[in-house]
Amino acid sequence: MAILLSLQGAIGQGILWGIMALGIYLTFRILDIADLSVDGSFATGGAVCAVALVAGVHPLVAIILATLAGFLAGFITGFLHTKCQMPAILAGILTQLALYSINLRIMGKSNIPLLQSSTLFKDLANVIPLTSQWITICIGLVFSFIVVAGIYWFLGTEFGSCLRATGNNENMVRANGVNTDTMKLFGLMLSNGLVAMSGALVTQQQSVADVKMGTGAIVIGLASIVIGEVIFGKKAGFKLRLTSIVVGSIIYRMIVAIVLQMGLNTDDLKLLTALIVAIALTVPVIIDKKKRLTMYKKLTGKEFENHA
């Protein structure tokens, strides 16, 4: 029973964190940039949201403010990467480092509990008689549906097409009269905005914001993306690919819930996450190799049988 309950909790967590994974997908897969600033911007989202809630701001407005703060964080990474011509990894690391101090400044301390403040989750629980797990799932689904639909629409527009092409062939994009720096800057802003939105939702759900809440977020996001890819395949249609990321995020949370139930020490969680990502990235390579070898044996065997 305990495991069922924790799995239910894992689904809700997975959906909320899935929005962060969608943001990371924009940079990691669409723009082909590994943006490490998300560890910071996730916590920034939480911090801004918590401070706003304590000040009595409506929970929805708090989420919007957090998202805007994420845009700003992404802008800084984008500025360092494009205008200052730093490698994307370094730009991300610098922003992440700077955000740690900034997040502490925003909150004024290392964590803010939200026991007294109203949150989306508490508000909904007052209206609908559901367990907190179900409420998390419902709110998560609404937000992730909006985000998935929004990304799907956006990447189909003229602007979005250029964003996709920038991650594919910058040279071609410039030759067609588009400033690739603007595209990268915008992509990074959008990505970090979604990450911060996810941070704000997680903060409201847990009723606490912590300066360390974003640690390892990038790896969790990558885990969600690659788990989704392993399950649905890289060639799936675009809507399915976006959905697969949220599903990947849920599966990641379920794996974590199960191993914790089995008695894993929470200190070992980061190690486990790293292992999941490493395994999920390696499995397709091994499967591919095996397939090729089987195919070779089969085809070669056939050829020589025929000739014999």
Place this chain on the structure above:
Amino acid sequence: MLKLEKVSKSFHVGTPNEKCVINKLDLELKQGDFVTVIGGNGAGKSTLLNLIAGVYPIDCGIMTLDGQDISLSPEYQRAKFIGRVFQDPMMGTASDMQIIENLAMAARRGQKRSLHWGVTKKEKEEYYEIVKALGLGLEDRLTTKVGLLSGGQRQALTLLMATLNKPKLLLLDEHTAALDPATSTKVLTLTKQIVTEQHLTAMMVTHNMKDAIDIGNRLIMMYDGRIIYDVQGEEKKQLTVNDLLKKFEEAIGEEFVNDRMLLG
């Protein structure tokens, strides 16, 4: 329409490898000129095209296009007026995107990108006809990812993209060099056809001297970052490959020039 005055470019400045690739080069193109550019490796042909396109900034000199100074404007802004096809078939298209998406992006060259759909319904029909005219059988595969096409198909597509939204200037940087002879001929024929039909001003770098003589109305030969021979009109039509080799000898003052120096 395109005018270059005393344009220079050096690479690796301040290192022992410093090399002046384009040396105080003057060039003026008239509206409708179709110029072929020849010269040995390292003569600066590709660099010249890249400087005009704005891939690298020039060190000094003035470059104007239709009277507008473009000496310092970035690559993406010049792309408004300049269509390009590259030597590497991978460079001109986005391989993970569909043929139609690539075309739609090229059709908007020089325009502001909005939040309207990247490919409209009307365009889908238009492109079907345009691609059909290529005669490559791609019109039924418009939603295929470009990465699945052959090099020749990609070059033909890039050429189409570069001219879909009529450019003031078309730059072709050895765009058939990576193709097999049959495909190369096909793409070249298509090039001639498009340039003639649209009355484009174009520059084409080639290593094939016969093509350089046969195609276009003007030929320039480059050596060591300078233009050493510039011929047009009737005079160009009378040229033979041997004439070109002789010109090359004269210009660099060496006798043991063979065609390999020019072709190589």
